[in-house]
Amino acid sequence: MSLPATQGAPNGALMELHGLSKRFVKTLDLAGKLASKLGSSIREETVYALDGVNMTVAKGEVVGLVGESGCGKSTLGRIVAGILEPTEGQMYYEGRHVATLEPAEAKAVALKVQMIFQDPFASLNPRMRVRDIVGEAPLVHGLVSSDEFEGYVDDVLGRCGLDASYKRRYPHQFSGGQRQRIGIARALAVRPDFIVCDEAVAALDVSIQAQILNLFIKLREELGLTYLFISHDLGVVEHISDRVYIMYLGRIVETAPTEDLFAAPNHPYTKALLREVPRLETRHSKFLPIEGEIPSPLEPPRGCHFHPRCPHATARCREEVPVLREIAPGRESACHLNDEA
Amino acid sequence: MGSNAPTLRVEDLKTHFFTKAGVVKAVDNVSFSVDRAQILGLVGESGSGKTVTGFSILGLVDAPGRVVGGRIEFNGEDIANADEGRMQTLRGNRIAMIFQDPMMTLNPVLRVETQMMETVLAHQKVDRKTARQRARDALGQVGIPSPDERLAAYPHQFSGGMRQRVAIAIALLNDPDLIIADEPTTALDVTIQAQILFEAQKLCRERGTAMIWITHDLAVIAGLADKVCVMYAGRIVEAGAIDEVLDHPVHPYTRGLIGSVPSRNRRGVPLYQIPGMTPALLNLPPGCAFRERCPQADGACMAEPGLSVPFDGRAVRCFHPHLEAGA
Structure with missing residues (x-):
């Protein structure tokens, strides 16, 4: 490590998040301010997207992040990838506090963390050729000289299973699966260590999804990559991840090694999620869904965020926020029920 | 009409799209039937x-597409060639459709009440x-x-899951x-999906x-359906009872699909x-x-396979079905 180890960042962790929060505030315009001065009920609206998230990703690890839409998993991914700034909390990359880095170092870290997006149709510039989509960043950042450029692009495309002879084409000339490969090639072109995959296979057909998942597994082995794999699809996460974080309304409710989590979930929300995942093995099932929907992050419930839908909720759950505590080696869960057992 | 007749019987349905570039055989010789209280x-x-296929049953195929052949029997009546007036009395009344995106069904500027009452008043x-x-x-x-x-309330005042419920209502x-x-739960979260399936x-x-129940997700079908038809490039390649097909698929495509579901595989292993990838339907080769994607393909596959019945209760469109005895 180039800097003295920072407090709270253990060795071996590639990325560490401490008490990360993100709030989106919709500020009032002039008319709104006047109205509120005059006693109207208009107030600034705050979306509590993330609330005190702690997360550790070890080098070479694949960490799955699961949650329903609106739980803040994409916001977390974007903060990790450096696209958004956290409102509170610290982020450490290889033990260095990212927010306090010198500009040159910050840029180096930003390059090391890349992101792959869900929609392969929206995330590629339709007016750029594949060659430029993939090659622009390494050229600008001086990773390759203009002499090596063509060879480098061919190499990256080949690694992602794309025919280099197509590199002068535009994105619309490719199928969904191929476009996702272009997105992966673009991320890999700057030689990252850490890749945030935000629902990277959600938009693909089953047979194409298998091809892309296999590509992720292959690239991890070849390049020693670390992934933060964000998905709502538990089957995909179970397949690819070493460890899983379950998120509900801006908070991590449970984390465990993949096998343990799927074998014996602890948090009531995780249990409900796992029970409701459709699987090939469950036939003619009697669906017994949990009631209700994820509450609005504009007004998250007091206490445990899950209590309005939880079958075991007690008075304490309505008032007191449960903290994420270790319940077994390597396993953490945020539920008051664990105190009583 | 006999009470034992299936609610819907589709026979050799062909829906083709006549585009400038050529004929797209979007649905080609599709046959199936659904009984009362059955989920296909x-x-x-x-x-x-x-x-x-769903649109053809409802008579909603737009130009350049056309149903060019086959029978669609609904409660014993052939509606493949029914006139628009007849279809209007059936649609939304005896046959209803739920779409993937509930905003396709709902009018954003009308109250839910207005839209729902209209549906009742149009038919009764x-x-x-x-x-x-x-x-x-x-x-x-x-x-709800x-x-x-x-x-x-207006549709925008509902969440995605609630909107889909309104569409179902x-x-x-x-x-x-x-x-x-048609893929009614694809855009929804698992907990909401479970509620809708329930x-x-x-x-x-x-x-x-x-x-x-039209879907790309075999796992959803596994828990819900009684029988299943697997479609590939406009044709049904395998059909049978759900447990049978999922446990003993015989068509190489079905086998591939089931094999590529992540939860069926060992973690981390490719x-x-x-x-x-799926072929373009325009001018599909004979x-x-x-x-071209099949591990079993040989010279025989240059001819088009018909639907055969390798054993009771199963139909498959393949010259080399994977049968347990011959494996």
Whole structure:
């Protein structure tokens, strides 16, 4: 490590998040301010997207992040990838506090963390050729000289299973699966260590999804990559991840090694999620869904965020926020029920 | 009409699109039937023709597409060539459709109440009060809390899952005999999806509604359907009872699909993958459409395989089905 180890960042962790929060505030315009001065009920609206998230990703690890839409998993991914700034909390990359880095170092870290997006149709510039989509960043950042450029692009495309002879084409000339490969090639072109995959296979057909998942597994082995794999699809996460974080309304409710989590979930929300995942093995099932929907992050419930839908909720759950505590080696869960057992 | 007749029987349905570039055979010789209180899963990847099949049944195929052949028997009546007037009395009344995106069904500028009452009044001679009562009941049935107040709301005031429930409630209004659901839970979270599947199942049991559940997700079908048809490039390649097909698939495509589902595989180990991608339906080469991605393909596959019955209760379109004895 180039800097003295920072407090709270253990060795071996590639990325560490401490008490990360993100709030989106919709500020009032002039008319709104006047109205509120005059006693109207208009107030600034705050979306509590993330609330005190702690997360550790070890080098070479694949960490799955699961949650329903609106739980803040994409916001977390974007903060990790450096696209958004956290409102509170610290982020450490290889033990260095990212927010306090010198500009040159910050840029180096930003390059090391890349992101792959869900929609392969929206995330590629339709007016750029594949060659430029993939090659622009390494050229600008001086990773390759203009002499090596063509060879480098061919190499990256080949690694992602794309025919280099197509590199002068535009994105619309490719199928969904191929476009996702272009997105992966673009991320890999700057030689990252850490890749945030935000629902990277959600938009693909089953047979194409298998091809892309296999590509992720292959690239991890070849390049020693670390992934933060964000998905709502538990089957995909179970397949690819070493460890899983379950998120509900801006908070991590449970984390465990993949096998343990799927074998014996602890948090009531995780249990409900796992029970409701459709699987090939469950036939003619009697669906017994949990009631209700994820509450609005504009007004998250007091206490445990899950209590309005939880079958075991007690008075304490309505008032007191449960903290994420270790319940077994390597396993953490945020539920008051664990105190009583 | 005999009471044993299936609610819907589709025979050799052909829906082709006549484009400038050539004929797209989106649905080609598709046959299946759905009985009362039965759920049929229609599975396939994008472009396999599953949605067009649903649209053909409802007579909703637009130019340049046309149903060019086959029979669609609904309660014994052939509706493949029915005129528009007849279809209008059936659509939304005896046959209802639920779409993937509920905003395709809902008009964003009308109150839910207005849209639901319209559906009732279009098909039944009842007064507005009764129509409103029916709308209220239907919302309650699909598990929307405080239906009386929610009737006055606009679609944008509902969440995605609630909107889909409203769409389902509209489909239920006239107590149809058949519901065609086109990927209705694909855009929803698992917990909400489970709630919708629960409602669908209840409906089928309690009212005897027949259902066609169109999806790309075999796992959804596994828990819900009674039988399944797997579509590939406009044709049904395998059909049978759900347990049978999922446990002993015989068509190489079905086998590949099931094999590529992540949860079936050991963690971290590469998934089985079907090589290549779905062929373009425009000017599909002769022979088996799956030929170029199939590990079993040989010279025989240059001819188009017909639907054969390798054993009781199963239909398959393949010259080299994977049969246990011959494996």
